[in-house]
Amino acid sequence: METRELRYFVAVAEELHFGRAADRLGIAQPPLSRAISQLERRMGVTLLERDSRSVTMTPAGEALLHEGRAALDAMEAAEHRARRAAVEIAAPRLVISTKAGASSELLAKLLNAYAAEPGSVHVDVTLCPPGEQGRPIRTGRADVAILHKPFDDTTGLDTEELLTEGQVVVLPAGHPLTAKDELRLADLDGLTDLPMPRWPAPDGSYADGPGPEVQSHSQLLQLIALGRTLMVAPDSCRAQLGEGLVARPLADAPAVTTVIAWPPASRSRAVADLVRTATRL
CATH class of the missing domain: 3.40.190.10 (Periplasmic binding protein-like II)
Incomplete structure (x- = not known):
């Protein structure tokens, strides 16, 4: 298996869309489709089920995605560690x-x-x-x-x-939930006034949802103080909380x-x- 083919397959498997994967890789879609088909023929298994509307992974594809990510990470690690060792x-x-x-x-x-x-x-x-x-x-x-x-x-x-x-939930000062000394996860369900924040994926995109897009921890704390979102975090985060932020223990959150x-x-x-x-x- 060539590294290029493995990289192509991982991109398609993560995107589940040949067009988006081709854009991500910076290549045209036809050679990408040919490379995946050639890989399947050589391995003798079907990795992806595709039709005109969708792409789904087979069990063989899921196995290769898991192992393929680790293999690509290992190759990248070898290169970076060798370069760092030299300098x-x-x-x-x-x-x-x-x-x-x-x-x-x-x-x-x-x-x-x-x-x-x-x-x-x-x-x-x-x-x-x-x-x-x-x-x-x-x-x-x-x-x-x-x-x-x-x-x-x-x-x-x-x-x-x-x-x-343990974990705590960080809320804006004055929010009704701060009146309780202790909260449970169910208390956070359906909080339309404090939707969960959305962090960027590795490719920079954000998942759909009502919560604000967040790029840094300091930005998140500022948005909480403004009453736009909340944060669930380990208890030690209390040391970083400034004015306008209140932490309450989450009794049933995992340690x-x-x-x-x-x-x-x-x-x-x-x-x-x-x-x-x-x-x-």
Whole structure:
């Protein structure tokens, strides 16, 4: 299987539309269709069922999509890590990825404690939209990630648990729900005045819905203060809340466990030192 064919298939499988996939790949639709058909013939399986109106995946296609994403990520990771290894000989550094606005207090303590360790290296921080903080570590753009179970996928990564906490809902001050000392998830259902925010997908598009389009954590907090949306987050987010924002515990929301994660193939002394510092804290 060629990398090009796999990339083509993943694009079509994610878009479920040959035209959109072709636009995303920057190629014409006919060669894309031919490449998928050739791949199916060579594999001897049907990956996609298509007619004039729709494209759907077969079980074989779903399996290849899952494995194909991992394979493409692994190839991208190999390239990025090789490039970084070449330029970091003289000035080694670490890159840590995390969700914007999440675990800020914990991360600040970790960075300060690690910087005080003998032999520590410079650490860059990559802030990602929700759900995307695991991607940089899988593609070699980051060495370590701060992830949150059960929401983030840690499959294939080594992890150490750092903190388990409950969740809260952040509301605009003065909203009727702030009159309660504790809320339940059912209290948030059907809140037409505070629809859930919408974050961009990796391609920059937004899902349909009534909630506001959000691009950053600071923008989200401002929209909450203006009474346009709300946020469900770990309890530690209280430390970032300013005037006009109120947090209330969510009694029946699942607990969130913050973990530090790294690729199992890592042999970096700096990564090992950072992880040891995190678990000690």
